Amino acid sequence: MAEQPETDRRVRKTKQRLNEALNALMVEKGYDKVTVQDIINRADVGRSTFYAHYETKDNLLMSKIEHLKEDMHLALGDAPALTGPVIRCLPLFSHLSENHLIFKSMIGSHGIAKVSELVHAGLLQHVTEILERRSVEGDRHEVPVDVRAGFLTGSLLALAQWWLDRDMPYSPEQMDEMFQALTASA
Amino acid sequence: MAEQPETDRRVRKTKQRLNEALNALMVEKGYDKVTVQDIINRADVGRSTFYAHYETKDNLLMSKIEHLKEDMHLALGDAPALTGPVIRCLPLFSHLSENHLIFKSMIGSHGIAKVSELVHAGLLQHVTEILERRSVEGDRHEVPVDVRAGFLTGSLLALAQWWLDRDMPYSPEQMDEMFQALTASA
DNA sequence: TACGTTACTGAACACTGTGTTCTGTAACAG
DNA sequence: CTGTTACAGAACACAGTGTTCAGTAACGTA
Incomplete structure (x- = not known):
């Protein structure tokens, strides 16, 4: 819930969009069949941007359920x-x-x-x-x-x-x- | 245990080598990290030969534990x-x-x-x-x-x-x- | 508002692994 | 011995991953 401040608004938006995209895609086709490509397409985020925040798809999942x-x-x-x-x-x-x-x-x-x-x-x-x-x-x-x-x-x-x-x-x-x-x- | 006759000796040998290779590799590095390439290298079998017998790696595993x-x-x-x-x-x-x-x-x-x-x-x-x-x-x-x-x-x-x-x-x-x-x- | 900083885009790239196709060769059963 | 079948090996198209970099836009701060 309570993330750290995350000063930059752009970062917050990007992470949120990636999370929402993963969420939707997981429900649609199951976590295993979701690719990084799918996620960034759905989130409308550049490829390099994804990797700037998360190392892998698993990494994104982990951060989601960290709490x-x-x-x-x-x-x-x-x-x-x-x-x-x-x-x-x-x-x-x-x-x-x-x-x-x-x-x-x-x-x-x-x-x-x-x-x-x-x-x-x-x-x-x-x-x-x-x-x-x-x-x-x-x-x-x-x-x-x-x-x-x-x-x-x-x-x-x-x-x-x-x-x-x-x-x-x-x-x-x-x-x-x-x-x-x-x-x-x- | 009791496989069907499998007339051709070559087929039997190939399947056996693939099974043994998968077995050894699984113990070595875990099933997930074993690739088809690994298996055919270890078994010393042509790539096309593998796919002539099994559709995927999972397929080979299944046939192994069918019984x-x-x-x-x-x-x-x-x-x-x-x-x-x-x-x-x-x-x-x-x-x-x-x-x-x-x-x-x-x-x-x-x-x-x-x-x-x-x-x-x-x-x-x-x-x-x-x-x-x-x-x-x-x-x-x-x-x-x-x-x-x-x-x-x-x-x-x-x-x-x-x-x-x-x-x-x-x-x-x-x-x-x-x-x-x-x-x-x- | 102007500034320096930071994040994002988009494309190119190297890489790994998958699965298919084809030709020539060798082993097979009868 | 003969026709059939399996095999090797290489080439190929494909999908997905993860990295790099130059240009651009948004940001927080002073």
């Missing part, structure tokens, strides 16, 4: 809960629902690999923290913390993708409830 | 069990362990997308069958079958990838046990 991690931290809450569900995933499902066109355009693409790595890593760290804290508080479990963390993180994201692939046949609230029920023994 | 689904069905057992664990995942973890070099070379690549779609779809169908059969047999569960199937399939594959990414820190037997424990409420 995703911050959003996520805010959504998950910075103070890991000691009781109740390990992950409050309602915010995740809601966010996916709101931006589902963009996220669907990344599915199966090379781009999502980087994005979901980012999300995955952040989520994994969060879950691990909670589980470790609970573990020292006396919460015994037959399965080691690292496996549980990997499992919870992975299955949440897998379920999220399942949900998106099928065009969200349940509400975010339902998905949240069901995820909690399914992972009750984890 | 994966059959293997999987055999491993999972054709008769879905009515009691006990929904998925016997020991065969999966064992198979991954045996071929981990190949599988690791596909991680994060575009190639794996197709491969894991294949595996995912097959596994999902298998799990759905079992759950549906158990459901009519009176096995009540608060979460709908489609969500449970998506969850189980997705989390198994997610856990498998977690395990491969970390160079298999537990034995296949341990992974199997832990997966059963974690999904006890699903």
Whole structure:
């Protein structure tokens, strides 16, 4: 949201146009099939201008979703809960629902690999923290913390993708409830 | 395993060399970074010869793992069990362990997308069958079958990838046990 | 408003990789 | 032995990437 001032108006305009162009093209034909040429045509921006701002197409995508991690931290809450569900995933499902066109355009693409790595890593760290804290508080479990963390993180994201692939046949609230029920023994 | 006769000896040799070359290159530099040029150089095969047999690089990969689904069905057992664990995942973890070099070379690549779609779809169908059969047999569960199937399939594959990414820190037997424990409420 | 600075355009260029086509040659099955 | 088929190798058109550079326009500041 809050970009740095970016003194020059021209720079702001150019970056905005490139972002909007990528956005539209992603939804139209999927991230993978969008070329740099497409982007600069759509944005009506010179080739050299693109490369003056971004090294690659992936780079542009990254800058677009840079603040995703911050959003996520805010959504998950910075103070890991000691009781109740390990992950409050309602915010995740809601966010996916709101931006589902963009996220669907990344599915199966090379781009999502980087994005979901980012999300995955952040989520994994969060879950691990909670589980470790609970573990020292006396919460015994037959399965080691690292496996549980990997499992919870992975299955949440897998379920999220399942949900998106099928065009969200349940509400975010339902998905949240069901995820909690399914992972009750984890 | 059992290819069709393939009358001409030259054809067999060429295909075999291409397969071996892809195999070696995948392990060396990862599927994504392997080019058709690399493959034909390594295989010492003419460019036109490659395209006489395969349309693309992905095509060659697909033909290589065509029999994966059959293997999987055999491993999972054709008769879905009515009691006990929904998925016997020991065969999966064992198979991954045996071929981990190949599988690791596909991680994060575009190639794996197709491969894991294949595996995912097959596994999902298998799990759905079992759950549906158990459901009519009176096995009540608060979460709908489609969500449970998506969850189980997705989390198994997610856990498998977690395990491969970390160079298999537990034995296949341990992974199997832990997966059963974690999904006890699903 | 005038100034020096900075960003943008547009075209040219080298480069990598893909996929096709063709001719002559060698290996093949029967 | 003979007709058929696969192969090598080179040439080609094509698409996309990323760089460079000279000329031009917009910018922030004083």
